[in-house]
Amino acid sequence: MQGKEKQLIIESLLFATPKPLTQKQVNLVFESDSPKISDTVEQLNKKYKIEEHSFYIRKIADGYQIATKPEYEIWIRQLLKKSDQLMLSRASMETMAIVAYKQPIGRYEVESIRGVDCTGVLKTLLTHNLIRIQGRDKGPGRPLLYGTTKKFLEKFGLNTISEIPKLREIAELSSATE
Amino acid sequence: MYKVSLESFEGPLDLLLYFIRRDKINIYDIPIAKITKDYVKALDMMKEFNVTVVGEFIVMAATLMRIKAKMLLPSHRNDENSNVEDPRTLLVQQLLEYQQFKEAAQHLTELAKNQNRYFPRKNAMDFPEAHADLEFYLKDVSLFEMARCFKIAMDNMPVISTYELRREQINLEEQKAKILGCFDCDGVLRFSALMSRFNHKLEIIVSFLAILELIQQGTITVAQNEIFGEIEFHYLENLA
Numbered sequence: 001m002q003g004k005e006k007q008l009i010i011e012s013l014l015f016a017t018p019k020p021l022t023q024k025q026v027n028l029v030f031e032s033d034s035p036k037i038s039d040t041v042e043q044l045n046k047k048y049k050i051e052e053h054s055f056y057i058r059k060i061a062d063g064y065q066i067a068t069k070p071e072y073e074i075w076i077r078q079l080l081k082k083s084d085q086l087m088l089s090r091a092s093m094e095t096m097a098i099v100a101y102k103q104p105i106g107r108y109e110v111e112s113i114r115g116v117d118c119t120g121v122l123k124t125l126l127t128h129n130l131i132r133i134q135g136r137d138k139g140p141g142r143p144l145l146y147g148t149t150k151k152f153l154e155k156f157g158l159n160t161i162s163e164i165p166k167l168r169e170i171a172e173l174s175s176a177t178e
Numbered sequence: 179m180y181k182v183s184l185e186s187f188e189g190p191l192d193l194l195l196y197f198i199r200r201d202k203i204n205i206y207d208i209p210i211a212k213i214t215k216d217y218v219k220a221l222d223m224m225k226e227f228n229v230t231v232v233g234e235f236i237v238m239a240a241t242l243m244r245i246k247a248k249m250l251l252p253s254h255r256n257d258e259n260s261n262v263e264d265p266r267t268l269l270v271q272q273l274l275e276y277q278q279f280k281e282a283a284q285h286l287t288e289l290a291k292n293q294n295r296y297f298p299r300k301n302a303m304d305f306p307e308a309h310a311d312l313e314f315y316l317k318d319v320s321l322f323e324m325a326r327c328f329k330i331a332m333d334n335m336p337v338i339s340t341y342e343l344r345r346e347q348i349n350l351e352e353q354k355a356k357i358l359g360c361f362d363c364d365g366v367l368r369f370s371a372l373m374s375r376f377n378h379k380l381e382i383i384v385s386f387l388a389i390l391e392l393i394q395q396g397t398i399t400v401a402q403n404e405i406f407g408e409i410e411f412h413y414l415e416n417l418a
Contacts, residue, residue: 015299058296070295088290090283091188097282113275116189116234156286157293165285167278 006035011044020063020154037064061153062160095121096130100152100164104134104145122146130155190238191276193220198273205273208266210249214242227329245269323402327409328386331373335382348381353388358397358413365413367398372411 013029014021027034041057041064048056055068068076088096095118098110110118125131126146134147148161158164187193197216198205221235248265360375361367376382389411392398398411 017299058298065298067296067298070292073295073297076297088287093283093287094188094279097279097286100286101279101282113272113279114189115191115238115272115276116232155293156289157296158289165282165289167282 003035006030007040007043010035010037010040014044014057014064014066017065020061020065022063025063059159060157061150091116091118091121092124096125096152099125099131099146100148100161101167103147103161105147106137106143106145108143110146190217190235191273192280193217193235194238194273195277195280205270208270210242210246210266214239214246217242227325241269323406324400324409326406327369327373328382331369331376331382332379334373335377335379348384350384350388350391353381353384354392357385357388357392361411361413367411367413369409369411 009029010021010026013026017025021037023037026037038059041059045056054072055066057064058067091114094114095110098113099105102109107118107122110122122131126133129149129151131146131152132149134145136142137145153159153161156164187196194213194217197203197213198208201212203209203213218239221239224235245265357367357372360372372385373382376385389398393400396414398413401410401412402408403410
Protein backbone atom coordinates (compact mmCIF):
# COMPACT_ATOMS: atom_id res chain seq x y z
CA MET A 1 0.00 0.00 0.00
CA GLN A 2 1.32 3.36 -0.95
CA GLY A 3 1.75 6.26 1.42
CA LYS A 4 -0.68 8.34 -0.61
CA GLU A 5 -3.35 5.69 -0.32
CA LYS A 6 -2.88 5.37 3.42
CA GLN A 7 -3.21 9.10 3.75
CA LEU A 8 -6.54 9.01 1.94
CA ILE A 9 -7.76 6.11 4.06
CA ILE A 10 -7.00 8.04 7.22
CA GLU A 11 -8.78 11.03 5.76
CA SER A 12 -11.85 8.89 5.15
CA LEU A 13 -11.70 7.58 8.70
CA LEU A 14 -11.53 11.11 10.03
CA PHE A 15 -14.45 12.06 7.84
CA ALA A 16 -16.64 9.21 9.01
CA THR A 17 -15.82 8.89 12.68
CA PRO A 18 -18.21 10.41 15.19
CA LYS A 19 -15.53 10.58 17.89
CA PRO A 20 -11.93 11.78 17.81
CA LEU A 21 -9.85 9.21 15.96
CA THR A 22 -6.99 7.67 17.92
CA GLN A 23 -3.85 5.86 16.88
CA LYS A 24 -5.25 2.76 18.53
CA GLN A 25 -8.27 2.77 16.24
CA VAL A 26 -6.06 3.32 13.21
CA ASN A 27 -3.95 0.33 14.21
CA LEU A 28 -7.10 -1.81 14.36
CA VAL A 29 -8.13 -0.70 10.88
CA PHE A 30 -4.78 -1.37 9.25
CA GLU A 31 -3.95 -4.57 11.11
CA SER A 32 -0.32 -4.32 10.11
CA ASP A 33 2.06 -1.58 9.04
CA SER A 34 -0.31 1.17 10.09
CA PRO A 35 0.76 4.75 9.47
CA LYS A 36 1.45 7.17 12.26
CA ILE A 37 -1.69 9.28 12.58
CA SER A 38 0.11 12.40 13.78
CA ASP A 39 2.32 12.43 10.66
CA THR A 40 -0.59 11.82 8.34
CA VAL A 41 -2.60 14.57 9.99
CA GLU A 42 0.28 16.96 9.53
CA GLN A 43 0.47 16.15 5.81
CA LEU A 44 -3.30 16.48 5.39
CA ASN A 45 -3.39 19.80 7.20
CA LYS A 46 -0.60 21.07 4.99
CA LYS A 47 -2.62 20.04 1.96
CA TYR A 48 -5.76 21.73 3.30
CA LYS A 49 -3.82 24.88 3.89
CA ILE A 50 -2.52 25.01 0.35
CA GLU A 51 -5.94 24.23 -1.11
CA GLU A 52 -7.61 26.73 1.26
CA HIS A 53 -10.35 24.82 3.03
CA SER A 54 -12.80 25.94 5.69
CA PHE A 55 -11.85 23.01 7.92
CA TYR A 56 -8.80 21.32 9.26
CA ILE A 57 -7.85 18.45 11.55
CA ARG A 58 -7.65 19.22 15.25
CA LYS A 59 -6.00 17.28 18.02
CA ILE A 60 -8.46 16.81 20.84
CA ALA A 61 -9.05 14.42 23.73
CA ASP A 62 -6.04 12.37 22.69
CA GLY A 63 -7.38 11.91 19.17
CA TYR A 64 -7.99 13.77 15.93
CA GLN A 65 -11.11 15.14 14.34
CA ILE A 66 -12.06 17.24 11.32
CA ALA A 67 -13.59 20.52 12.44
CA THR A 68 -14.56 23.78 10.84
CA LYS A 69 -12.45 26.85 11.48
CA PRO A 70 -13.85 29.22 14.09
CA GLU A 71 -14.37 32.04 11.56
CA TYR A 72 -17.23 30.06 10.00
CA GLU A 73 -19.03 29.68 13.30
CA ILE A 74 -21.67 32.35 12.60
CA TRP A 75 -22.60 30.81 9.26
CA ILE A 76 -22.89 27.35 10.69
CA ARG A 77 -25.06 28.66 13.49
CA GLN A 78 -27.35 30.19 10.88
CA LEU A 79 -27.76 26.78 9.35
CA LEU A 80 -28.16 24.76 12.51
CA LYS A 81 -30.29 27.41 14.17
CA LYS A 82 -28.54 26.69 17.37
CA SER A 83 -29.35 29.31 19.91
CA ASP A 84 -26.53 30.57 22.06
CA GLN A 85 -23.73 28.41 23.37
CA LEU A 86 -24.64 25.35 25.27
CA MET A 87 -23.39 26.23 28.70
CA LEU A 88 -23.50 24.73 32.11
CA SER A 89 -24.94 26.70 35.00
CA ARG A 90 -22.55 28.40 37.37
CA ALA A 91 -23.12 25.78 40.02
CA SER A 92 -22.31 23.03 37.52
CA MET A 93 -19.21 24.87 36.31
CA GLU A 94 -17.88 25.32 39.82
CA THR A 95 -18.46 21.68 40.63
CA MET A 96 -16.95 20.68 37.28
CA ALA A 97 -13.82 22.71 38.10
CA ILE A 98 -13.44 21.19 41.55
CA VAL A 99 -13.77 17.65 40.20
CA ALA A 100 -11.38 18.41 37.32
CA TYR A 101 -8.64 19.72 39.58
CA LYS A 102 -9.06 17.48 42.60
CA GLN A 103 -10.05 14.15 41.07
CA PRO A 104 -10.60 11.59 42.35
CA ILE A 105 -12.78 13.43 44.79
CA GLY A 106 -15.81 12.56 46.91
CA ARG A 107 -19.03 14.51 47.19
CA TYR A 108 -18.25 15.56 50.75
CA GLU A 109 -15.02 17.26 49.73
CA VAL A 110 -16.70 19.06 46.83
CA GLU A 111 -19.35 20.30 49.20
CA SER A 112 -16.88 21.49 51.78
CA ILE A 113 -15.22 23.66 49.13
CA ARG A 114 -18.43 25.07 47.69
CA GLY A 115 -20.17 25.30 51.06
CA VAL A 116 -23.42 23.96 49.63
CA ASP A 117 -25.09 20.68 48.84
CA CYS A 118 -23.86 19.31 45.51
CA THR A 119 -25.86 16.10 45.09
CA GLY A 120 -27.99 17.46 42.26
CA VAL A 121 -25.17 19.12 40.38
CA LEU A 122 -23.03 16.01 40.48
CA LYS A 123 -25.95 14.03 39.14
CA THR A 124 -26.36 16.50 36.27
CA LEU A 125 -22.68 16.22 35.39
CA LEU A 126 -22.92 12.43 35.55
CA THR A 127 -25.90 12.30 33.20
CA HIS A 128 -24.04 14.56 30.81
CA ASN A 129 -21.14 12.18 30.91
CA LEU A 130 -18.77 14.95 31.92
CA ILE A 131 -17.78 13.12 35.09
CA ARG A 132 -17.80 9.48 36.05
CA ILE A 133 -17.50 7.40 39.17
CA GLN A 134 -13.88 6.40 39.51
CA GLY A 135 -14.17 4.19 42.53
CA ARG A 136 -14.72 4.38 46.23
CA ASP A 137 -12.76 6.04 48.96
CA LYS A 138 -11.17 3.84 51.58
CA GLY A 139 -12.54 6.01 54.39
CA PRO A 140 -15.66 5.44 56.47
CA GLY A 141 -18.79 4.78 54.44
CA ARG A 142 -16.63 4.18 51.37
CA PRO A 143 -18.00 7.25 49.54
CA LEU A 144 -17.99 7.37 45.74
CA LEU A 145 -15.15 9.18 44.05
CA TYR A 146 -15.64 11.22 40.90
CA GLY A 147 -13.31 12.07 38.03
CA THR A 148 -13.55 13.61 34.57
CA THR A 149 -14.34 11.75 31.33
CA LYS A 150 -13.12 11.87 27.77
CA LYS A 151 -16.22 13.82 26.87
CA PHE A 152 -15.10 16.47 29.33
CA LEU A 153 -11.84 16.83 27.39
CA GLU A 154 -13.78 17.03 24.13
CA LYS A 155 -16.26 19.60 25.36
CA PHE A 156 -13.55 21.80 26.78
CA GLY A 157 -11.12 21.46 23.89
CA LEU A 158 -8.39 19.68 25.84
CA ASN A 159 -6.06 16.86 24.91
CA THR A 160 -5.20 15.60 28.35
CA ILE A 161 -6.35 16.56 31.80
CA SER A 162 -2.96 18.14 32.47
CA GLU A 163 -3.84 20.86 29.96
CA ILE A 164 -6.40 22.53 32.22
CA PRO A 165 -5.24 26.02 33.17
CA LYS A 166 -3.15 26.14 36.31
CA LEU A 167 -4.97 27.08 39.48
CA ARG A 168 -3.92 30.51 40.56
CA GLU A 169 -1.83 30.36 43.71
CA ILE A 170 -3.67 31.34 46.86
CA ALA A 171 -1.13 34.05 47.61
CA GLU A 172 -1.79 35.65 44.24
CA LEU A 173 -5.53 35.48 44.78
CA SER A 174 -5.47 37.29 48.06
CA SER A 175 -3.37 40.13 46.69
CA ALA A 176 -5.92 40.54 43.92
CA THR A 177 -8.83 40.89 46.31
CA GLU A 178 -7.18 43.51 48.41
CA MET B 179 -42.81 47.04 47.98
CA TYR B 180 -39.75 44.97 47.73
CA LYS B 181 -36.64 45.43 45.72
CA VAL B 182 -34.56 42.78 44.07
CA SER B 183 -30.99 43.70 44.75
CA LEU B 184 -29.58 40.29 45.40
CA GLU B 185 -27.61 38.63 42.69
CA SER B 186 -27.99 34.94 42.71
CA PHE B 187 -25.47 33.41 45.01
CA GLU B 188 -24.20 29.91 44.76
CA GLY B 189 -23.92 29.59 48.52
CA PRO B 190 -22.79 31.25 51.73
CA LEU B 191 -19.15 31.45 50.63
CA ASP B 192 -20.18 33.11 47.40
CA LEU B 193 -22.22 35.66 49.30
CA LEU B 194 -19.31 36.44 51.62
CA LEU B 195 -16.94 36.84 48.69
CA TYR B 196 -19.43 39.24 47.16
CA PHE B 197 -19.26 41.46 50.26
CA ILE B 198 -15.48 41.25 50.28
CA ARG B 199 -15.28 42.31 46.64
CA ARG B 200 -17.92 44.99 46.99
CA ASP B 201 -16.31 46.66 50.00
CA LYS B 202 -12.73 45.98 48.85
CA ILE B 203 -12.01 44.17 52.09
CA ASN B 204 -8.62 42.69 52.81
CA ILE B 205 -9.43 39.02 53.00
CA TYR B 206 -6.84 38.45 55.74
CA ASP B 207 -8.40 41.12 57.93
CA ILE B 208 -12.14 40.73 57.58
CA PRO B 209 -14.14 43.10 59.78
CA ILE B 210 -16.27 40.34 61.26
CA ALA B 211 -18.81 42.59 62.96
CA LYS B 212 -19.66 44.43 59.76
CA ILE B 213 -19.71 41.41 57.50
CA THR B 214 -21.90 39.50 59.93
CA LYS B 215 -24.36 42.38 59.90
CA ASP B 216 -24.42 42.49 56.09
CA TYR B 217 -24.75 38.75 55.91
CA VAL B 218 -27.69 38.56 58.30
CA LYS B 219 -29.34 41.41 56.44
CA ALA B 220 -29.03 39.46 53.21
CA LEU B 221 -30.61 36.42 54.87
CA ASP B 222 -33.51 38.56 56.05
CA MET B 223 -34.01 39.70 52.50
CA MET B 224 -34.14 36.14 51.32
CA LYS B 225 -36.79 35.43 53.92
CA GLU B 226 -38.80 38.33 52.54
CA PHE B 227 -38.79 36.54 49.21
CA ASN B 228 -40.45 33.67 51.03
CA VAL B 229 -37.41 31.59 50.34
CA THR B 230 -36.76 29.23 53.13
CA VAL B 231 -33.18 30.13 53.81
CA VAL B 232 -31.31 26.93 53.32
CA GLY B 233 -29.44 25.32 56.14
CA GLU B 234 -26.00 26.10 54.75
CA PHE B 235 -26.63 29.82 54.91
CA ILE B 236 -27.75 29.56 58.51
CA VAL B 237 -24.74 27.48 59.46
CA MET B 238 -22.52 30.22 58.06
CA ALA B 239 -24.38 32.87 60.04
CA ALA B 240 -23.71 30.86 63.18
CA THR B 241 -20.05 30.46 62.22
CA LEU B 242 -19.68 34.20 61.73
CA MET B 243 -21.24 34.90 65.09
CA ARG B 244 -19.01 32.39 66.82
CA ILE B 245 -15.95 34.01 65.30
CA LYS B 246 -17.22 37.40 66.37
CA ALA B 247 -17.74 36.19 69.90
CA LYS B 248 -14.31 34.58 70.01
CA MET B 249 -12.70 37.81 68.88
CA LEU B 250 -14.43 39.76 71.61
CA LEU B 251 -13.18 37.47 74.33
CA PRO B 252 -9.75 38.32 75.68
CA SER B 253 -7.37 35.72 74.34
CA HIS B 254 -5.73 33.92 77.20
CA ARG B 255 -2.12 33.41 76.37
CA ASN B 256 -0.68 30.03 76.68
CA ASP B 257 2.90 30.03 77.79
CA GLU B 258 3.87 27.12 75.63
CA ASN B 259 1.97 28.42 72.71
CA SER B 260 2.21 32.17 72.64
CA ASN B 261 0.93 32.26 69.13
CA VAL B 262 -2.83 32.54 69.54
CA GLU B 263 -4.59 31.63 66.35
CA ASP B 264 -6.85 34.18 64.76
CA PRO B 265 -10.38 32.74 64.94
CA ARG B 266 -10.92 33.86 61.35
CA THR B 267 -8.16 31.73 59.87
CA LEU B 268 -10.28 28.72 59.01
CA LEU B 269 -12.91 30.82 57.30
CA VAL B 270 -10.30 32.74 55.32
CA GLN B 271 -8.78 29.51 54.08
CA GLN B 272 -12.17 28.27 53.04
CA LEU B 273 -12.94 31.50 51.23
CA LEU B 274 -9.64 31.48 49.39
CA GLU B 275 -10.05 27.90 48.31
CA TYR B 276 -13.55 28.53 47.09
CA GLN B 277 -12.41 31.59 45.19
CA GLN B 278 -9.69 29.57 43.57
CA PHE B 279 -12.24 27.19 42.13
CA LYS B 280 -14.65 29.93 41.25
CA GLU B 281 -11.92 31.34 39.04
CA ALA B 282 -11.09 27.93 37.66
CA ALA B 283 -14.77 27.57 36.75
CA GLN B 284 -14.55 30.80 34.80
CA HIS B 285 -11.52 29.52 32.93
CA LEU B 286 -13.34 26.34 32.09
CA THR B 287 -16.30 28.36 30.86
CA GLU B 288 -13.98 30.21 28.52
CA LEU B 289 -12.52 26.95 27.27
CA ALA B 290 -15.97 25.53 26.60
CA LYS B 291 -17.02 28.73 24.85
CA ASN B 292 -13.99 28.56 22.63
CA GLN B 293 -14.65 24.91 21.93
CA ASN B 294 -18.20 25.78 20.89
CA ARG B 295 -16.80 27.68 17.93
CA TYR B 296 -15.47 24.55 16.26
CA PHE B 297 -17.90 22.27 14.57
CA PRO B 298 -16.55 18.77 14.18
CA ARG B 299 -17.78 16.50 11.45
CA LYS B 300 -19.97 14.55 13.83
CA ASN B 301 -22.18 17.55 14.40
CA ALA B 302 -24.48 16.96 11.49
CA MET B 303 -25.11 13.46 12.73
CA ASP B 304 -26.12 14.14 16.27
CA PHE B 305 -27.92 17.41 15.80
CA PRO B 306 -31.19 16.13 17.33
CA GLU B 307 -29.25 15.09 20.39
CA ALA B 308 -27.78 18.56 20.64
CA HIS B 309 -31.30 19.85 20.66
CA ALA B 310 -32.30 17.61 23.51
CA ASP B 311 -29.23 18.83 25.32
CA LEU B 312 -30.37 22.40 25.03
CA GLU B 313 -33.69 21.59 26.61
CA PHE B 314 -31.92 19.93 29.46
CA TYR B 315 -29.90 23.02 30.23
CA LEU B 316 -32.97 25.19 30.21
CA LYS B 317 -34.50 23.08 32.92
CA ASP B 318 -31.92 24.42 35.30
CA VAL B 319 -34.24 26.80 37.10
CA SER B 320 -33.13 27.68 40.58
CA LEU B 321 -35.43 27.44 43.55
CA PHE B 322 -34.73 31.10 44.06
CA GLU B 323 -36.22 31.92 40.67
CA MET B 324 -39.27 29.81 41.34
CA ALA B 325 -39.78 31.47 44.69
CA ARG B 326 -39.42 34.90 43.11
CA CYS B 327 -42.17 34.14 40.61
CA PHE B 328 -44.27 32.81 43.42
CA LYS B 329 -43.79 36.05 45.32
CA ILE B 330 -44.85 38.08 42.29
CA ALA B 331 -47.94 35.95 41.97
CA MET B 332 -48.72 36.54 45.65
CA ASP B 333 -48.20 40.28 45.34
CA ASN B 334 -50.41 40.53 42.30
CA MET B 335 -53.36 39.04 44.10
CA PRO B 336 -56.27 41.41 44.48
CA VAL B 337 -56.78 42.51 48.04
CA ILE B 338 -60.21 41.55 49.27
CA SER B 339 -61.51 44.45 51.28
CA THR B 340 -65.00 43.23 52.04
CA TYR B 341 -65.59 41.69 55.38
CA GLU B 342 -65.88 38.14 54.47
CA LEU B 343 -64.76 35.02 56.13
CA ARG B 344 -64.48 32.09 53.95
CA ARG B 345 -62.31 29.14 53.98
CA GLU B 346 -62.31 26.77 51.13
CA GLN B 347 -60.98 23.37 51.63
CA ILE B 348 -58.42 22.79 48.94
CA ASN B 349 -57.17 19.33 48.49
CA LEU B 350 -53.61 18.82 47.28
CA GLU B 351 -54.53 15.88 45.06
CA GLU B 352 -57.42 17.76 43.51
CA GLN B 353 -55.19 20.72 42.89
CA LYS B 354 -52.64 18.53 41.17
CA ALA B 355 -55.31 17.19 38.85
CA LYS B 356 -56.51 20.72 38.21
CA ILE B 357 -53.02 21.90 37.27
CA LEU B 358 -52.51 18.97 34.93
CA GLY B 359 -55.80 19.94 33.32
CA CYS B 360 -54.42 23.39 32.56
CA PHE B 361 -51.72 22.14 30.19
CA ASP B 362 -52.33 22.91 26.54
CA CYS B 363 -52.19 20.22 23.89
CA ASP B 364 -48.42 20.67 23.51
CA GLY B 365 -47.99 19.84 27.16
CA VAL B 366 -46.73 23.32 27.99
CA LEU B 367 -48.02 25.62 30.72
CA ARG B 368 -46.76 29.08 31.53
CA PHE B 369 -46.32 29.97 35.18
CA SER B 370 -48.09 33.30 34.80
CA ALA B 371 -50.99 31.71 32.94
CA LEU B 372 -51.41 29.21 35.73
CA MET B 373 -51.26 31.82 38.46
CA SER B 374 -53.87 34.03 36.79
CA ARG B 375 -56.39 31.25 37.28
CA PHE B 376 -56.21 31.37 41.03
CA ASN B 377 -57.80 33.98 43.15
CA HIS B 378 -56.88 33.41 46.71
CA LYS B 379 -53.82 32.82 48.75
CA LEU B 380 -54.52 29.36 49.99
CA GLU B 381 -55.18 28.13 46.49
CA ILE B 382 -51.87 29.54 45.28
CA ILE B 383 -50.03 27.99 48.18
CA VAL B 384 -51.56 24.59 47.61
CA SER B 385 -50.83 24.92 43.88
CA PHE B 386 -47.23 25.69 44.61
CA LEU B 387 -46.98 22.57 46.74
CA ALA B 388 -48.77 20.60 44.06
CA ILE B 389 -46.26 21.82 41.46
CA LEU B 390 -43.35 20.82 43.63
CA GLU B 391 -44.87 17.41 44.11
CA LEU B 392 -45.53 16.96 40.41
CA ILE B 393 -41.92 17.83 39.69
CA GLN B 394 -40.75 15.39 42.29
CA GLN B 395 -42.93 12.65 40.84
CA GLY B 396 -41.40 13.36 37.47
CA THR B 397 -44.78 14.17 35.93
CA ILE B 398 -43.76 17.68 34.90
CA THR B 399 -40.53 19.65 34.61
CA VAL B 400 -39.71 23.32 34.84
CA ALA B 401 -37.87 25.32 32.21
CA GLN B 402 -36.82 28.92 31.89
CA ASN B 403 -35.44 30.41 28.71
CA GLU B 404 -33.77 33.44 30.17
CA ILE B 405 -32.83 34.94 33.48
CA PHE B 406 -35.89 36.50 35.15
CA GLY B 407 -37.92 35.28 32.19
CA GLU B 408 -41.12 33.34 32.05
CA ILE B 409 -41.08 29.95 33.70
CA GLU B 410 -42.68 27.12 31.80
CA PHE B 411 -43.88 23.74 32.91
CA HIS B 412 -43.62 20.78 30.61
CA TYR B 413 -45.88 17.78 30.93
CA LEU B 414 -43.52 14.86 30.58
CA GLU B 415 -45.94 12.08 29.76
CA ASN B 416 -46.80 14.03 26.65
CA LEU B 417 -43.30 13.65 25.34
CA ALA B 418 -43.45 9.92 25.37
